[in-house]
Amino acid sequence: MIPAERVVLILLAAGRSERFGARDKLTEDFLGKPLAFHVVTALEAVPFRERIVVQNGTMMDFAARGYRVIHNERPEIGMSNSVKLGVASARAGGAEAVLIALADMPRVTATHVYRLLDGADGPDAVVASSDGTKPCPPALFGAGRFDALLGLEGDEGARAMIAGGKHVVAAAHELLDIDRPEDLERLRALA
Template sequence: MIKAENTVLLLLAAGRSQRFGDADKLEQDYLGHPLAFHVVTALEGVPFRKRIAIVSGTRLDFAARGYEMIENTAPTSGLSGSIKIGVEACRACGADAVLIALADMPRVTATHIYRLLDYADGPDTILASSDGVRPRPPALFGKHRFDWLMSLTGDRGAREMILKAHHVIAAANELFDVDTREDLERLRAMV
């Protein structure tokens, strides 16, 4: 088990939303709040060592919600660029692990995050969430995996490593992510 108090929550919110169209998908209304703030609210009771939001040109104020906001000035470098920025900040605060979550996954729960932390078995940990078919974020990496995360390139992020990781199954639709306007409409229809 890795304790939340020794883990940094790294919220990736610097995507370019290319498949969504000309609007920032994270600012879109979902149940009366911006889409990105649902995962923020769901995880606010988890006592992480630190909360970091990697952003790019957003009007959303993650700092008011307890996050250190770090601007990704080169979002075209892909997901790996945001991960590297966040992992560097994790190292600076002496974290034992980093939990990588996506701001466009509004149905993630604290219960699932605690399950990931409970499964963790130390500094070599690699855990991914799964719907029972394929792995995806949120994903947890122990500090011995930080060097590997820093070596990532492009937009694939940590996908290859999480394919090999232990997968923690989440409840149905908990790992739903919003990439397109159609996804947002499907999400709204679930309520």
């Protein structure tokens, strides 16, 4: 187990949302508040060492919610650039691990995040979420994996690392990733 107080939360919010259309999906209303603030609210009681959001272009005020904002000036490079920016900052701050979460996954719970933390067994830990079929974020990476994260390229993120890590299963509805307008409609129907 790696205690939350030694882990930096990196919230990725710099995607270009190409599959969603012209609107900023992070600001879309879900149950009376912006989509991105659901994961922020769910994790606000987890005592992370620090909270970082990597963003580009969204009008969301993550700083007011306790996040240090890092701007990804080159989102076209892919998710790997956001991961690198967040991990480099977390490493500089002495983090023992990072928990990478996506701002467009509004149903993630603190309970699930604590299960990820409990599954970490040291500096080389890779503990990812899974719906029982495929691994996905949020995912925890021990400091021994920071070099590999900093070497990522493209839009795959840490997909290969996650596939080879430990997996903590959550209900599929907790791991919904909102990529298209129809995903948001399906989420609203569940609520």
